[in-house]
Structures are given as C-alpha cells and as structure tokens.
Amino acid sequence: MTNNAILELKNIHLRLKSNDFEVKILNGIDFKVDEGKAVAILGASGSGKSSMMSVMNGLERQTEGSVMVAGHVLDKMNEDQLAMFRRDNIGIILQAFHLIPTMTALENVAVPLELAGIQDAESIAHKMLVKVGLDHRMDHYPTQLSGGEQQRVAIARAMAPEPKILFADEPTGNLDAKTGHNIIELIFSLKEQNDATLILITHDQELAQKCDEIIHIEVGLITDNDDAHSNESKKVAE
Secondary structure (H helix, E strand, O other): OOOEEEEEEEEEEEEEEEEOEEEEEEEEEEEEEOOOEEEEEEOOOOOOOOHHHHHHHOOOOOEEEEEEEEOEEHHOOOOHHHHHHHHHHEEEEOEEEEEEOOOOOHHHEEEEEEEEOOOOOHHHHHHHHOOOOOOOOOOOOOHOOHHHHHHHHHHHHHHHHOOOOEEEEEOOOOOHHHHHHHHHHHHHHHHHHHEEEEEEEEHHHHHHHOOEEEEEEEEEEEEEEEEEHHHHHHHHOO
C-alpha cells in the first residue's frame, strides 16, 4: 500500500469468455482509496462499475493486475481465504437486499456475527437494529417489512461486524425518493460512527456529491477523478 491507502488497484483487466468470444469488462484500472474516505464511482449501465466493485472485494478474480486491500494482496488468496478476509474486513450493501426469508430481522443481522465467532452476536445485532430505527421490527420476517425496512436490515447486517471498508452498489435503486434519501443519510452516519471507508457505486450525481471523491468510469476505464466538495463549491460560486 502507498501512504494511507486502504485499497489499491494496479492495472486491472477483466475479460470474460462467452462461447468463442472474449468480452472485455475492465481495461487497465489504476485506483487508490485513502482510509476513511467516501468515494463514489459513477458510470452508465454496462460501464464496468459493478464489476470493478466485485474485483475490489474479491468476489470476482481479475484477469490481470493486482488488488491490495487493508494491507493484504487478494491475488494470493484462495477462495476460502478470500471469504474469511471479507468476513473480517468488508461489508457489502447491494441493491437487492438478499435477506434470508426464514429468519427474523434480528437473526439476519446476527448470522454473520455468529459465523465469525463473535461473542454476544444477538446483543450486537439488537443494538445495530436500534441504530437503524428498527427496534420495533426485531422479530419480523423480511416479507413483513417494507422495502426501506428490508434495506435497513441489510445495512445493519453489513455494518454490525464494524468492517474497515463498506461497499454499497446502488443501495437505493429499489426505493422511492424519500426512503432512498433516508437510507443514504443512514449509510453516511454509520460510516462516520464506525470510521469506515465507503465505496459507493451509483449513477446518481446528487448522491455522489456527498462523497469526498468522484470517479467516472466508461467502457472499463476511469475517465475522470474529481474532488466532490471542490465541484460543489464551484457550483455554489457560479
């Protein structure tokens, strides 16, 4: 790692084979995130932003290049090691909530803590659900919750182990505008409370402005890198 970077990609290429064709997804990404920062990655559908996130958290193996996260080189890890690394260092919030339908909200949040062997998993899960405003929904199942409530459970599950890095891939994509706004405020609040690094995949320019830095990606390449607050200051000045 360089300086205080918590994540660094070097010359990342991702190519996937489909029948006799090879599809180029990422085409030489160089990218660094400093610890504690909030970074937005913007791009149209098919630009490669979600694939880039999957490479960063080890869910997708790059074809070429190197990925370093929290002082560890992911390229050198096997699948079991990667799973353990994610468990101990990374939280992921997806557009689809991926809650376990046969478990209550409390059980959904407690499961990853129990798998990590953390003591008092249920107590920690309870406190996190209170933080996200679901103290009255602990014993409800996913089908009994609204979309916004399900996303809050998913956020609580991702944040309960206090990950060093939180990835959020279009976390408000399935929510109405008001609920989406509340969810974003919650994510940033928890990020600050846990002193976590946030990497946010989005196509929403307004949402991106809440971050410290904005990365633009097109056809698998970073095309621009902006200081979000600097851009906002320019808009105000204009």
